[in-house]
Amino acid sequence: MRDTPSILxxxxxxxxxxxxxxxxxxxxxxxxxxxGMGGRGVVATASYEARVFGARSAMPVAEARRRCPSGxxxxxxxxxxxxxxxxxxxxxxxxxxxxxxxxxxxEAYVDLAATSTGGLDxxxxxxxxxxxxxxxxxxxxxxxxxxxxxxxxxxxxIGSDLHKPDGLTVVAPGQERAFLGPLPVTALSGVGxxxxxxxxxxxxxxIGDLAGLAPAELIERLGQAHGVALxxxxxxxxxxxxxxxxxxxxxxxxETFAADVADPARLGAELDxxxxxxxxxxxxxxxxxxxxxxKARHFDFTTITRSTTRAQATDDPRVITQAARRLLGxxxxxxxxxxxxxxxxGLTEFAQxxxxxxxxxxxxxxxxxxxxxxxAAEPEPEPARAGWRTGEDVRHAVHGAGWVWGxxxxxxxxxxxxxxxxxxxxxxxxxxxxxxxxxxxxxxxGAEG
DNA sequence: TCTGGGGTCCTAGGACCC
DNA sequence: TCTGGGGTCCTAGGACCC
Numbered sequence: 001m002r003d004t005p006s007i008l009x010x011x012x013x014x015x016x017x018x019x020x021x022x023x024x025x026x027x028x029x030x031x032x033x034x035x036g037m038g039g040r041g042v043v044a045t046a047s048y049e050a051r052v053f054g055a056r057s058a059m060p061v062a063e064a065r066r067r068c069p070s071g072x073x074x075x076x077x078x079x080x081x082x083x084x085x086x087x088x089x090x091x092x093x094x095x096x097x098x099x100x101x102x103x104x105x106x107e108a109y110v111d112l113a114a115t116s117t118g119g120l121d122x123x124x125x126x127x128x129x130x131x132x133x134x135x136x137x138x139x140x141x142x143x144x145x146x147x148x149x150x151x152x153x154x155x156x157x158i159g160s161d162l163h164k165p166d167g168l169t170v171v172a173p174g175q176e177r178a179f180l181g182p183l184p185v186t187a188l189s190g191v192g193x194x195x196x197x198x199x200x201x202x203x204x205x206x207i208g209d210l211a212g213l214a215p216a217e218l219i220e221r222l223g224q225a226h227g228v229a230l231x232x233x234x235x236x237x238x239x240x241x242x243x244x245x246x247x248x249x250x251x252x253x254x255e256t257f258a259a260d261v262a263d264p265a266r267l268g269a270e271l272d273x274x275x276x277x278x279x280x281x282x283x284x285x286x287x288x289x290x291x292x293x294x295k296a297r298h299f300d301f302t303t304i305t306r307s308t309t310r311a312q313a314t315d316d317p318r319v320i321t322q323a324a325r326r327l328l329g330x331x332x333x334x335x336x337x338x339x340x341x342x343x344x345x346g347l348t349e350f351a352q353x354x355x356x357x358x359x360x361x362x363x364x365x366x367x368x369x370x371x372x373x374x375x376a377a378e379p380e381p382e383p384a385r386a387g388w389r390t391g392e393d394v395r396h397a398v399h400g401a402g403w404v405w406g407x408x409x410x411x412x413x414x415x416x417x418x419x420x421x422x423x424x425x426x427x428x429x430x431x432x433x434x435x436x437x438x439x440x441x442x443x444x445x446g447a448e449g
Numbered sequence: 450t451c452t453g454g455g456g457t458c459c460t461a462g463g464a465c466c467c
Numbered sequence: 468t469c470t471g472g473g474g475t476c477c478t479a480g481g482a483c484c485c
Contacts, residue, residue: 192484252455256454307477
C-alpha cells in the first residue's frame with residue numbers, strides 16, 4: 001500500500017452534453033440530453049440541468065422526453081467531437097506522468113508515482129489537481145473534470161465521484177477506511193443492481209457493513225472471485241496497478257432495429273454489414289480472431305449468444321459473416337429479433353495470411369499504420385440527405401455553419417451558431433435543399449491560441 | 450415509443466487428455 | 468474394468484462498466 005495519494009482519477013463531467021453546450025452557446029444553462037434518437041434510443045449523457053428533471057444515463061430517451069420540460073435539447077451524439085476533446089485532456093494527463101490508463105473516452109487514471117517530480121504529500125497533490133482542473137477547463141473550452149486522489153485506484157475513483165461536477169477529493173493516507181465506511185455499497189465499482197440486492201438481503205448497506213462481513217459469507221453469497229474482491233475493496237485493500245495499454249480481447253458490432261425483424265434474408269444482410277464493420281476494425285488494429293459469436297435479442301428482450309471456434313484466426317469479413325450466418329440458422333427467428341450482433345474473440349496479433357505475405361511481399365496488404373486509425377476503425381456515418389440528425393453539424397452555402405435544431409416532414413431546421421459565434425437565427429429548409437451539407441464538427445481548438 | 454453499443458470478467462458444465 | 472483428480476479448451480449466460 002502506498003504512503004502518498006499518488007493515484008489520480010479524472011472523470012469529465014457529463015462530457016457529451018458538456019461538449020454540446022460548449023459548441024452550441026444557445027444550449028448553455030439549458031437541459032441537454034445526448035443519446036439515441038431512434039424510437040429505441042437510450043440516454044448516453046444528460047446535462048446536470050436535465051438531471052434535475054430525472055433524466056439519467058441508460059434511461060430510454062422516450063422516458064427522458066416525458067420527464068424534461070419543453071426547451072430541452074435532445075441531440076444525437078457526435079463522437080468525433082468527443083474524441084477530439086478526449087485527446088486534448090489525455091495529452092494534458094500525459095504531461096503529468098508517463099503512466100496514464102485511459103478507462104474510456106471521458107475517464108482516466110494517472111499514476112503520479114511513475115515520475116520523480118518532487119513531493120506527493122496532500123498539499124502538493126491538491127495543488128497539482130487544482131491546476132490540472134483549471135487546465136482541463138481552459139484547454140477544452142469549458143468542459144470540467146472531477147478529480148479524486150488517493151493511495152489506490154479504488155480511493156481515487158470513488159473520490160472523483162464524490163463531489164461531481166467540478167469536484168476534487170484528496171484522501172489522506174491512513175484515512176481510507178474512514179472515508180469508505182459510510183458510503184453505500186453501490187459506490188464500489190463492481191456492485192450493480194444484482195449484487196446490491198443480494199447484499200441488502202444480508203443487511204449490508206454501507207461499505208462499512210461490508211467490511212464487517214466474514215469472507216466466507218461473502219464468497220458464499222457472491223462467488224469466489226467477486227466475494228474475495230469485494231471483501232478486500234471494502235477494507236481499502238487495493239493494489240491494482242495503473243496500466244497504460246491493454247490488449248483488446250474482442251471486437252464486436254451490433255444493431256438494434258427500429259422495428260423487430262423476422263425475415264431471415266434481411267437478418268443475413270445485416271450480418272454482412274456488421275461482419276464488414278468488425279473485419280475492418282480488426283484489420284485496422286492488426287488483429288484477427290478464432291472465435292465468431294452471434295448475438296440475438298428476441299422480441300421479448302431475451303438474449304442468446306452462439307459461438308464457433310475455428311482452427312485459424314481471421315479478420316476476413318466473408319469468413320466472419322459465413323460463420324455468423326451458419327449460427328443464425330440454428331436460431332428461432334420467427335418471433336422477430338430486436339437486435340443482432342457479431343463479435344470476434346480469441347484475438348491474436350497476426351492474421352493467417354501474414355504468413356503468406358512473408359513469402360510474397362507483393363501480396364502484403366495495407367496495415368494499420370498505413371491508415372488513419374480513427375477513420376478506419378469507426379467510419380462516421382454519413383447521414384442520408386433527407387435524414388438529418390438533431391444536433392448534427394451542417395454548413396449552408398449561404399448562411400454558413402450551424403447545427404440541426406430539428407427535422408421532420410421533409411424539412412430541417414438549422415440554428416446558425418458556432419462555439420464562438422453567439423446564437424444566431426433559426427432557419428428552416430427543405431430536407432433535400434442542395435445548399436445544405438453535413439459539416440465537420442466545429443474545430444475551435446487552436447482557433448483561439 | 451421500455452430497455453444502445455462497445456466492452457471485460459466470471460461461472461458452470463461437458464469434452465478430452467494425462 | 469472401474470474409479471478419480473487435475474488441467475485445458477470450448478460454449479452459454481450473466482453481471483457489470485462507461
